[in-house]
Amino acid sequence: MSQAIHPSIAIDPALVPKRQLASGASMPAIGLGTFGSDSVSPTQVAEAVKGAAAAGYRHFDCASVYVNEPEVGASLEEIQRGGIKREELWITSKVWNDKHGEDDLIASCRQSLADLRLDYLDLYLVHWPFPNFHPPGCDVSSRSPDAKPYIHESYMKTWRAMEKLVDLGLVRHIGTSNMTIPKLKLVLRDARIKPAVNEMELHPHFQQPELFRFVRENGIVPVGYCPLGSPGRPERDRTPDDTAPTQDPVILEIARRHGVNPAAVCIKWAVQRGQTPIPFSVNHYRDNLACVISDPLSGEEMNAIAQIDHNCRLIKGQVFLWKEGQTWEALWDTNGEITPP
Numbered sequence: 001m002s003q004a005i006h007p008s009i010a011i012d013p014a015l016v017p018k019r020q021l022a023s024g025a026s027m028p029a030i031g032l033g034t035f036g037s038d039s040v041s042p043t044q045v046a047e048a049v050k051g052a053a054a055a056g057y058r059h060f061d062c063a064s065v066y067v068n069e070p071e072v073g074a075s076l077e078e079i080q081r082g083g084i085k086r087e088e089l090w091i092t093s094k095v096w097n098d099k100h101g102e103d104d105l106i107a108s109c110r111q112s113l114a115d116l117r118l119d120y121l122d123l124y125l126v127h128w129p130f131p132n133f134h135p136p137g138c139d140v141s142s143r144s145p146d147a148k149p150y151i152h153e154s155y156m157k158t159w160r161a162m163e164k165l166v167d168l169g170l171v172r173h174i175g176t177s178n179m180t181i182p183k184l185k186l187v188l189r190d191a192r193i194k195p196a197v198n199e200m201e202l203h204p205h206f207q208q209p210e211l212f213r214f215v216r217e218n219g220i221v222p223v224g225y226c227p228l229g230s231p232g233r234p235e236r237d238r239t240p241d242d243t244a245p246t247q248d249p250v251i252l253e254i255a256r257r258h259g260v261n262p263a264a265v266c267i268k269w270a271v272q273r274g275q276t277p278i279p280f281s282v283n284h285y286r287d288n289l290a291c292v293i294s295d296p297l298s299g300e301e302m303n304a305i306a307q308i309d310h311n312c313r314l315i316k317g318q319v320f321l322w323k324e325g326q327t328w329e330a331l332w333d334t335n336g337e338i339t340p341p
């Protein structure tokens with residue numbers, strides 16, 4: 001059941017914390033995720049986008065691969081017709097892995113703009129640094145016969161096309177997603193326009209402290225996906241070792257103390273720590289926004305959550321593996337170097 005939003009219980013967007021990007025632009029420090037996985041239809045997501053805007057959200061995280069941009073776009077148009085100005089919104093989209101070539105990338109961005117019914121995007125991301133096609137919804141054991149590893153020269157060609165989008169005025173900022181420190185070091189060395197944002201998995205059981213520190217030290221804003229540990233993710237994205245941050249005793253105790261649900265503790269922690277969570281929700285989006293303007297977690301509570309990092313990556317990316325016998329760790333450069341081809 002979707003939340004019925006009454007204007008009187010909307011949250012004033014001016015009260016929602018903001019992140020300042022290197023350009024000086026200001027981005028709301030929480031956004032609505034729009035990936036409905038296998039279970040939430042494009043229509044339901046589009047309804048949630050409208051409801052969330054009425055509740056006070058101004059930041060929406062979209063992607064062509066979520067196959068709902070046309071429906072989300074109709075909602076964005078309606079939201080603006082209702083009086084919310086384009087410049088009050090922060091809209092992100094992402095290029096999928098089979099569109100990394102310049103012409104494809106520019107065409108894909110134009111398609112997202114047409115679908116989302118926008119003249120420009122606030123932020124456009126390279127969704128994954130691997131130029132490999134796999135169909136949405138495929139099993140984690142599926143492999144692309146022409147899968148390729150990260151090759152920096154190829155990524156930089158993609159990045160040059162991203163920079164061109166800025167020059168063309170189609171996007172205001174460009175950023176990376178699912179990157180590692182060694183890959184980002186090379187991009188920072190070679191980019192004409194540096195990534196404004198890096199989107200990465202971040203929740204209390206996967207805090208990525210080194211990458212989190214690295215991006216912030218380099219003027220890149222961390223956007224955190226799966227901020228609640230993605231409890232609704234499809235079966236194919238689950239492994240027996242996965243843990244659930246919203247069931248952690250430390251989170252449960254802090255939630256009890258504040259009289260909020262465990263999801264609210266994860267979101268408050270994320271915003272206070274300095275990342276920008278983008279929780280997906282069709283049923284709880286108002287609560288998820290309201291919690292960021294309610295009483296903050298104490299320093300002691302923030303420290304307690306810092307101690308429950310399990311290094312538990314949920315979105316492992318197995319489908320991007322390019323060689324027989326590899327494990328998913330190869331995608332994440334866990335020994336500090338880019339995994340050789």
Ligand SMILES: NC(=O)c1ccc[n+]([C@@H]2O[C@H](COP(=O)([O-])OP(=O)(O)OC[C@H]3O[C@@H](n4cnc5c(N)ncnc54)[C@H](OP(=O)(O)O)[C@@H]3O)[C@@H](O)[C@H]2O)c1
Binds near residue numbers: 032229281
């Ligand atoms: N860049 C990337 O590669 C990448 C990868 C994955 C995700 N993302 C982005 O990140 C967004 C969020 O990730 P996610 O959707 O996987 O995970 P998530 O936001 O951690 O979890 C979403 C799930 O939590 C539930 N939920 C939300 N608020 C709740 C609350 N207050 N209480 C109880 N349950 C609650 C939602 O159900 P209800 O709908 O019932 O509230 C939904 O099933 C995606 O939508 C997408 O935009 C990006």
